[in-house]
Amino acid sequence: MYYGHTIFEKSQEGRRGYSLPKSEIKEYKLDEKLKRQSCPKLPEVSEFDVVRHYTNVSFKNHGIETGFYPLGSCTMKYNPKINQDIAAMEGFSTIHPYQPVETTQGLLKIYYETQKILSNISGLDTYSLNPYAGAHGELIGLMIIKKFHKDNNDLKRTKIIVPDSAHGTNPASATVAGFESVEVKSNKDGTVNIEDLKKVVDDTTAGIMLTNPNTVGMFEKDILEIQKIIHEAGGLLYYDGANLNPILGMARPGDMGFDIMHINLHKTFSTPHGGGGPGSGPVGVTKRLKKYLPSPVVRKAGDLYLIDYKDEDSIGQISHFYGNMGVVIRAYAYLLTNGKERLPEIAKMSVLNANYVKESLKDVYKLPIEGICKHEFVFDGLKDESIDVRTLDIAKRLLDFDMHPPTVYFPLMFKETMMIEPVENESKQTIDHFIKIMRTIAKEAKKDPSILKNAPYNTPVRRLDEALAARKPIVSFKDYTDSLKED
């Protein structure tokens, strides 16, 4: 049954869910004009009302803990509970950023060691854990590129090269950082077209942003040639860490010649994300760029861990204090519980699972890029193109089977893109079940496309009017009550 109430609608005048202890402080008479003139509009509910309400609301959600979630380039993997337990330990959860460092050595040790582990995994010299998320990390990386060229008095470098298959955030970050983004064409398999790259590289190139493997899951095999072209032209290479999962312990961006990268702790190292954030997007750099990293940084002097705010060449402070500390602790727990021995297993299993799904479905779904993929791959709609069914309909139908749909209509290289990433820790039974459902949906499409066109049927709400939602969004309770009045 659809549960469609807000907590405000549950409110009953005079109902209370708490009783405050007697105040130990004497009442203070506040001047009338300093007092709030009207009561805040808070729901009046009992504890029982609150519990039942939010439990019902939670049933409307789909998350990694309720079902399969093959959302490409988002790496939605299970977040082990031990990570939560550790982040919730009193020594972390009650800490304050202004405490003297002598009293926060444990946390600073985690920061320091996480920086070192990320360096080892990625092959870059030093990390800052301060950026809040992936796109924030991109912006910080680009600010470092800018400062590097500025310090070299190389002011004509105003362009950032971005492949047309890149994450949408890349050109957006470049624009926000004050660069002009220049598109470079992809080959059919989404890898960078070297000839096209050579045409756009010149002495105005500040750098290039790449994901490897790219958004269609193919490894950029010409990466060494690309890095040579960019470096010889005087530019820097930025690695978008969104797709780090399949190369963990197998290959390192630093070895490929990248100068700067961000890592999405919330993707690769398993901390909650996807509307549930917060995220964390540590930025790593090579030795020559180390001095530009955001301030403050955690350092070690003898046996003492320190927070260093003084760094003349730093691009400055880019977050409150030290970023999203809770996410860093979770990632650290994930890294240590797996250990360096198991990281390559994560990579291999994510690649195996993606290839297994791809090969098991390519007779019914159109596979535009053949060959072995990494952690994700794309289908371009149904193989039988005479059927009047679009990727959106397939995605909506999947909801009826308690599965989150893959990423749809991205990247823009194909018309009916579905980007599927099954991740490493789903069991063969779950993956086989997904394959079975995808085959069932393809059969339904052939038999009667309207089954898909009218889906979903079993969800809290049926097919939404996306155009209306974009034109007249209802994003608050006030919008909602206003919309009822309009009707």
Add this chain to the structure above:
Amino acid sequence: MKTPKALYYTESHEWVKVEDGHAYIGITDFAQSELGEVVFVELPEEGDEVSEGNEFATIESVKAASDINAPVNGVIIAVNEALEDSPELINEDPYENWIIKIELEDESQLENLLSAEDYEKLTK
């Protein structure tokens, strides 16, 4: 898919209709069908200059945001403001609902554009 004969077309799916030395510019039926439901059109301003191959407006659908490029050079003399409140007009009739009207700078640029026949071949 409709492709009116009297118009000029571009490979990036815009059309041009010439009337008394002025030109109306919009997007093709093929383009609106590929984009899906249009939810927003970011319009330029009257008096802005547009130049061949460069973006003058952005169109956002439920699927993606795309640039609309000028097929020829000119100065904008009118903007279809109805699209601000009713972007869906582009889906309803992409040829009736032009986006901008321009003063043509150089009519000979029209010769570089595609005919209806050539454009139809391109989109097959």
